[in-house]
Structures are given as structure tokens and as C-alpha cells.
Amino acid sequence: MTNISRIQQVVQEIKPHIIIHCAAYTKVDHAEKxxxxxxxxxxxxxxxxxxxSQLVGAKLVYISTDYVFQGARPDGYDEFHSPAPINIYGASKYAGEQFVKELHNKYFIVRTSWLYGKYGNNFVKTMMRLGKERDEISVVADQVGSPTYVADLNMVINKLIHTSLYGTYHVSNRGSCSWFEFAQKIFSYANMKVHVLPVSTEEFGAAAARPKYSIFQHNMLRLNGFSQMPSWEEGLERFFIETKSH
Incomplete structure (x- = not known):
């Protein structure tokens, strides 16, 4: 991604109609150093x-994050609130957003949050692994956000790319919870008996600051006529059903 000549060469050879840019540095704590x-x-x-992508006229989807926000709004953030990242990861992703806006005219900036799915490392898989190793787990209870099942994110992206409704979108499952509440629900759906202890962000300790509230409001989806996102509980339940069936 950092070699512009190579990227231009590959894109001009393939001449795609749509590019979905998912590649990212996501080690939030490591990013501070x-x-x-x-x-x-x-x-x-x-x-x-x-x-x-602009050179070949391709639509561009840039995947971004809730960490572009400060996290000071208990009722959450819509697409028209001004970003104010509080860690390097969030600041670097916001810088990426700005480049996309400045250099492309057919873009979808898709901010998502607390993403999980069948593949890759994520909070749900971490909890499942720890739940098999321990009877008791400590989880942060004072950070609140919107968990997102990747299948629901994919569904929205697939709808967006077949339109010309360009702009910035918040795409997460509806509603919010703390990491502590999320962990409790994970073990409930997984039928695992694990005692979850609530701890503060300060007690947990991390190199990078995290937004206290990074709840997403989906104004752009609503204003552009897209259907309401499923709740985070519905998304999590489907995750367990769908992963068991494969």
C-alpha cells in the first residue's frame, strides 16, 4: 500500500470498477510507539x-473506525459530528479519510466499530478462547460502543457500491453496550459458564487512550433510504448460529 508506483501499475492493469480498501495498521497500542x-x-x-482508483475511475470504499472520535458524547456520534481522535491509530485513520476526500470524487468512507466475525482476531474469538482457559475474566466496563458483525457490514457495503450515494457512513449494529456487557452476552450465547469481572480502563491499563463513548448513529443510512441495521444482540446471535452451521 505504501508503494504508489506499484499500486498504480496494478490498478491500471486490472482496471477495477470498485476498490474496497481494507488494509490497515490496527495495533492500537503499538501505534503509540x-x-x-x-x-x-x-x-x-x-x-x-x-x-x-481515481485514475481509472473506480469507486472507492475506505474502511475507517469509531476511533476517529474523542468519545465524549454518551448519546453517540453521527456522520456530521467532527472527528477528534485521542490516539495515534485514530488520528492516522482520520488522516486517511482526509486524503480520500481530497483526492477522490466517488468515495464511500465507511466507519465501523467493534468488528468481529468468523475470520481474523477479534474480541468474540478472544473471549471464547479465554473462556475455555479460565473460569474468571476481567473485562473493561467503562468503554461503550456498538459491536458489529462483519456479515452485516458486508451487506451494507454491497448495497452502497451499487449506488452513487457517495459520502461518509457509520455502519455498525444498532444499539450499544460496554465491553463487559458484550462479554457477558458472548458467554450467554455460547452456553459457557464464565464469571466476568467489570474493571475500569485505568485498572486494565493500555498504552493508547480509548474513546469512552463511541456509539454510532446511522444518519446517512437513514437519510439515503437504507434499511435499519440489526441490533448488536441480533448480530451476535446470528454469528453463533452461522459459525456452528459451517
Missing amino acids: EQDLAYRINAIGARNVAVA
């Missing part, structure tokens, strides 16, 4: 993809 690497991948990489 690896600032240049985070910006090189999340900002410069986004710039390079934006330039290349």
Missing part, C-alpha cells in the same frame, strides 16, 4: 489507493 508506520499504512496508503 510506531507512529510513522501507522501513518505510512493508514494515511499514505489510503492516499496511494485513492490516487490510483
